[in-house]
Amino acid sequence: MRKQIVATPELCTGCRRCELICSIVNEHSFNPTKARMRVLRKWPEADVIVVCNQCAQTPCIEACPVKALSKDAKTSVIMVDEEKCIGCNECVKACSLGAITLHPEKNVAIVCDFCNGDPVCIKYCPTGALKFESINVSQQKKRMLNRKEL
Amino acid sequence: MFGGYVGKMLRINLINRKLSEIPLDPKIAEKFIGGMGLGIWVLYKDLKPKIDPLDPENELIFATGPLSGTLAPSSGTASVITKSPLTNTCLDSYASGFFGPELKFAGYDTVIIRGRASKPVYILINDGKAEIRDASHLWGQKTSDTSNKIREEIGDKEIKIACIGPAGENLVRFSSIITDRRSFGRGGSGAVMGSKKLKALAVRGSGDIKIADEKAFLEAVNEAFEIEKSSTRSGFLRDWMFLGTPGGLPIVQMAGILPTRNFSTGVFEQYDKLSGNEMKKRFYYRDIACYNCFLHCGKTSIIRDGPYADTVTEGPEYETMALLGSNCGIDYPEAVAHANLLCDEHGMDTMSTGGVIGFAMECYERGLINKEDTEGIDLRFGNHEALIQTIEKIALRKGFGNMLAEGVMRLSREIGHGSGAFAMHVKGLEFPSWDPRGLKGSGLAFATSHRGACHKRGIMGEEIFGKSGFSIENKAVSVKQTQDIVAVFFSLGVCRFATMATPLSLWAKLLTSATGIDFDEAKLMLAGERAENLTRLFNVREGFLRKDDNLPKRMMEEPMPEGPAKGQLITREELDKMLDEYYKLRGWSMDGVPTEEKLQELDLINV
Numbered sequence: 001m002r003k004q005i006v007a008t009p010e011l012c013t014g015c016r017r018c019e020l021i022c023s024i025v026n027e028h029s030f031n032p033t034k035a036r037m038r039v040l041r042k043w044p045e046a047d048v049i050v051v052c053n054q055c056a057q058t059p060c061i062e063a064c065p066v067k068a069l070s071k072d073a074k075t076s077v078i079m080v081d082e083e084k085c086i087g088c089n090e091c092v093k094a095c096s097l098g099a100i101t102l103h104p105e106k107n108v109a110i111v112c113d114f115c116n117g118d119p120v121c122i123k124y125c126p127t128g129a130l131k132f133e134s135i136n137v138s139q140q141k142k143r144m145l146n147r148k149e150l
Numbered sequence: 151m152f153g154g155y156v157g158k159m160l161r162i163n164l165i166n167r168k169l170s171e172i173p174l175d176p177k178i179a180e181k182f183i184g185g186m187g188l189g190i191w192v193l194y195k196d197l198k199p200k201i202d203p204l205d206p207e208n209e210l211i212f213a214t215g216p217l218s219g220t221l222a223p224s225s226g227t228a229s230v231i232t233k234s235p236l237t238n239t240c241l242d243s244y245a246s247g248f249f250g251p252e253l254k255f256a257g258y259d260t261v262i263i264r265g266r267a268s269k270p271v272y273i274l275i276n277d278g279k280a281e282i283r284d285a286s287h288l289w290g291q292k293t294s295d296t297s298n299k300i301r302e303e304i305g306d307k308e309i310k311i312a313c314i315g316p317a318g319e320n321l322v323r324f325s326s327i328i329t330d331r332r333s334f335g336r337g338g339s340g341a342v343m344g345s346k347k348l349k350a351l352a353v354r355g356s357g358d359i360k361i362a363d364e365k366a367f368l369e370a371v372n373e374a375f376e377i378e379k380s381s382t383r384s385g386f387l388r389d390w391m392f393l394g395t396p397g398g399l400p401i402v403q404m405a406g407i408l409p410t411r412n413f414s415t416g417v418f419e420q421y422d423k424l425s426g427n428e429m430k431k432r433f434y435y436r437d438i439a440c441y442n443c444f445l446h447c448g449k450t451s452i453i454r455d456g457p458y459a460d461t462v463t464e465g466p467e468y469e470t471m472a473l474l475g476s477n478c479g480i481d482y483p484e485a486v487a488h489a490n491l492l493c494d495e496h497g498m499d500t501m502s503t504g505g506v507i508g509f510a511m512e513c514y515e516r517g518l519i520n521k522e523d524t525e526g527i528d529l530r531f532g533n534h535e536a537l538i539q540t541i542e543k544i545a546l547r548k549g550f551g552n553m554l555a556e557g558v559m560r561l562s563r564e565i566g567h568g569s570g571a572f573a574m575h576v577k578g579l580e581f582p583s584w585d586p587r588g589l590k591g592s593g594l595a596f597a598t599s600h601r602g603a604c605h606k607r608g609i610m611g612e613e614i615f616g617k618s619g620f621s622i623e624n625k626a627v628s629v630k631q632t633q634d635i636v637a638v639f640f641s642l643g644v645c646r647f648a649t650m651a652t653p654l655s656l657w658a659k660l661l662t663s664a665t666g667i668d669f670d671e672a673k674l675m676l677a678g679e680r681a682e683n684l685t686r687l688f689n690v691r692e693g694f695l696r697k698d699d700n701l702p703k704r705m706m707e708e709p710m711p712e713g714p715a716k717g718q719l720i721t722r723e724e725l726d727k728m729l730d731e732y733y734k735l736r737g738w739s740m741d742g743v744p745t746e747e748k749l750q751e752l753d754l755i756n757v
Contacts, residue, residue: 013446015439020221024368029358030220031255043330044435044450044462104356124221124375126444127437 001134002076005037005112005119007049011129014039014047018121018130025120026110033104036112037121049130052078052099052112060111063094069109077113085109153362154216154664155179160258160280162273164346165206165265169280174259180667181753184215184259186242186640187681189231192262193240194684194757199691203235203338204321204345206266212253212312212351213260215643219251219359219441221371222660223378223652224645226250226441228312228329235345236323236338236502236557237578237602240688243339244606245312246440246645247332249353252310256355263346272300272313272350277357285349290316292495293328300352313350314340315497317545321345322555324502324580325545328494331464332440335499337579337601338557362666370659374652378444381651386611387445390647393426394434394449395468400425402472405614406714407588409477409581411531412508413574413704416585417713420481424471429483438464445647451487458488466490466500469605472583473504478511479531489537496545502557505580507540509558509573518567525549571703576603577694586705588715589613591625594728597699598742599633600685606646607633620715622724626731637678680752683736683744687754696742699729 019035027034037051054076061069061078068084069091071077078100087107091100100111112119114132122132131138151157151174161170182188189211201207211231218225228250234241253261257278267282270289274281288296293315301309310329317325318340325340326333334340343349361367382388389397402408403421410418422428433453439446453461466474466486470493475486493500507529513519514529521528527536527543543551553561558580562573574581579602586593592610596603609628613619639649642661654671661669689698701720709719733740737748749755 010436013437013439013448015441015443015446017221017442017444020442024221024361024364027358028364029360030251031356031358033255033356034358044452044464046436047438126375126378126439127446 001136002054003132003134004054004076005051005114005121006131006133006135006138007051008129008131009046009048011127012039012047012049013127014041015126017124017126018049021120021124025115034110036110038098050097050099053097054078059094059096060091060100063090065090075114075117078111079113080109080111082106082108152176152179152216152665152667153360154220154661155184156254156257156259156357156359158258159260159262160275162261162263162280162282163265164263164267164271164282164348167282179216181677182681183638183641183677185213185218185227185229185643186231186637187677187684188260188641189213189229189242190240190681190684190688191757192260193231193233194688196262196264197233200693201233203233203238203342206264206346208233208342208345210263210339210342210346210348211260214250214254215641216665217660218643219254220361220664221368221442222642222644222664223374224440224443224445224648225643226443227640227643227645228253229640229643230327230334230339232339232342234337234339234579234601235321235341238692239577239601239694240685241337241339241601242640243327243334243336244640244646245327245329245332245334246443247310247329248441249310249312249329249332250643251441252353252355254359255357256353257357261351263348266345267347270347270349272348272352274304274352275354276304277355288349289319292316293497294495296350297330300350304352306354309352309354311350311352313497314343315495315545317496317498318344320545320547320555322498322544322547323557323560324499324506326497326499328497331494333494333499335501336604337499340497361664363663366663367660370656370663374656374660375444377652377656382445387650389426390447391445392437393430394447394465395426396424396429396466396471397426398468399471401614402584404714405588405619406710406716407585407619409472409508409583409585411479412477412512412572413581413585414512414572415711415713416588416715418476418481421476423481424475424483424486432483433487440645443645447647453484453487456484458484461488461491463487463491463494469583470500470504473501473508474537477504477508477583478537480534480537481532482534485534485537489541492538492541492545496541498541498545501582502580503541503544505574506544506554506558506561507537509561509569510540510554512572513565513569518565518569519550523550571707574702574704576701577698579603582608584608584610585710585715586701586720587710587718589619590622590720590724590728591618591628593701593705593720593725594625594732595629595632597701597725597729598629598732600682600689607636620718622728626728626735629732630735633682634675634678637681638674641677641681676752680754683748683752683754684757686738686742686744687757690743696729696740699742701725
């Protein structure tokens with residue numbers, strides 16, 4: 001089963017290290033507006049991590065008028081052809097999560113691509129709120145937690 | 151410009167509304183680093199001696215360091231530097247959260263504000279563009295409402311804001327500047343901002359913070375991460391991580407130096423009710439972190455029932471639990487949480503507020519003030535309702551709150567009758583929550599630190615864990631080292647807690663790889679010593695000398711009455727011995743003035 005970035009909001013303390021390692025690795029600067037994942041603080045309730053979930057029905061790809069977006073067959077990540085991308089924002093509007101955005105300077109779409117198969121953000125999360133695993137595994141864990149007698 | 155820094159400073163004149171962008175001089179950056187060092191240098195150069203801190207000539211400086219906003223540990227810290235209306239010394243105050251990094255994303259390392267607006271304004275810096283905007287609709291608002299309204303008005307929820315509440319507007323001498331429940335707490339920077347009719351500084355940006363040598367920097371970051379992980383497996387850092395800073399309160403009680411009833415004793419019978427453990431059972435909701443912080447010592451507190459139901463606050467921190475708790479004889483943690491919320495919403499230093507009210511309570515119990523003076527409030531130790539009512543009166547300068555708003559030093563002069571003996575302050579800054587009778591080295595630190603009785607430069611950990619609090623041996627060298635090293639971290643732009651586990655050598659690596667400037671430990675410590683000497687030059691220029699490096703009579707003449715530190719006090723002789731040793735180590739005269747030789751060594755002659 002394919003892996004994805006799974007976030008557990010109950011463990012997130014909102015430190016935003018994930019945004020920072022993402023931007024330095026991908027963009028060579030510390031700049032949350034260039035990160036492919038974002039953390040939103042809802043005071044006092046929770047800190048919520050938003051990142052691409054590689055939806056089965058890809059509204060972003062459907063919305064792109066110049067076919068600049070595509071999905072990798074093996075990993076399911078959304079790939080952006082920066083040459084083709086015209087920065088029209090249609091994918092940004094189409095994504096219901098707010099997970100795809102425009103690069104503030106280059107004005108092309110930027111979206112999480114798992115850093116070539118080994119997402120760095122996972123290693124930088126201090127609380128274990130971020131995991132790179134299949135839905136199967138994360139659901140399994142959840143089910144086990146809820147059935148303590150097992 | 152070097153990596154780490156944005157490379158720009160912004161000067162704002164609120165009188166003529168002039169905005170000037172100034173490049174950060176690389177030579178100055180290398181000499182003073184940033185944050186505290188840079189800010190104190192600007193203040194020292196720009197200010198004439200003996201001005202009234204509430205006059206337009208005072209400057210309010212928001213400064214970040216080269217490591218603020220990077221992945222260097224706990225890098226969310228910004229500093230506010232100004233002349234204090236509480237002490238008349240130079241003042242540096244710190245808050246983490248997310249304001250500092252956002253200021254850099256918005257395009258500036260440092261903002262220097264001078265003058266006074268003719269009517270309430272706020273400053274918005276949005277991606278390099280600064281604007282002075284009308285704030286008359288915000289004047290009078292509490293800090294949360296102010297921040298929410300500004301975000302709504304500009305239409306961006308991610309704007310970071312440093313603002314004052316009614317206390318700063320009313321020039322309460324210990325009012326603070328709040329940034330989303332983190333506080334530039336001590337010394338009255340809120341009143342300086344209020345005197346300038348400046349309601350808020352709002353920042354937002356999509357700028358870059360670049361690193362000179364990314365590979366080396368990330369290696370150092372990873373090294374730091376490993377050290378942080380092992381440092382929080384046990385001990386007080388683990389306590390802070392899961393129980394917040396009040397997790398350490400029982401340790402202070404065990405050492406017999408927990409401020410109780412205006413420092414009249416050092417043990418509080420119900421101390422465990424104020425501990426992090428108890429707070430977790432009663433009302434902690436979740437852990438909350440500042441920018442890039444592994445420790446997440448912040449705690450969201452939600453009180454669901456009882457008279458303080460619907461109190462939602464961050465913290466309270468240890469200092470607050472002690473100074474608004476045991477120091478006021480209060481054992482009711484929900485009441486302290488509510489007091490914390492009020493202080494944050496009105497924009498007031500919880501520590502000084504606790505110090506002033508504790509003092510007022512003692513005066514009331516001694517009959518120096520009565521129920522008529524307090525307009526019917528029964529200001530006895532332990533009366534939590536009185537605590538809450540008094541806080542609101544102080545913030546709004548209502549009735550007798552107006553006197554209390556002046557701080558414990560001026561209040562005791564007003565009340566007279568020898569109350570100065572138990573007015574717990576140094577240079578006018580109310581004591582932090584550590585009784586120096588059992589921590590003599592920290593007593594020296596409180597007596598000599600530039601902003602008054604400052605816990606950030608204390609050596610409490612060393613003295614408690616090393617069980618050396620009753621001795622004056624080797625304390626001068628410890629205090630000097632601590633003051634200098636803290637100046638380093640506050641110039642780098644990181645949280646005081648970042649210093650706890652990681653060695654200085656690692657920070658030299660972080661700074662060198664981030665900026666591209668070669669820094670080793672010695673150069674860092676020199677910069678720290680330089681910053682500390684500059685604060686001393688500022689204070690000497692204002693008239694502060696050895697006579698002001700002093701402690702209240704209670705610490706020097708009243709032995710601790712009970713508990714593990716029973717019988718302890720700091721005698722005149724002991725303090726003098728420590729001061730002599732300290733001044734010698736510092737290279738200052740016996741009156742506490744930096745010598746020509748020392749200034750030469752630190753390249754501070756024609757500063």
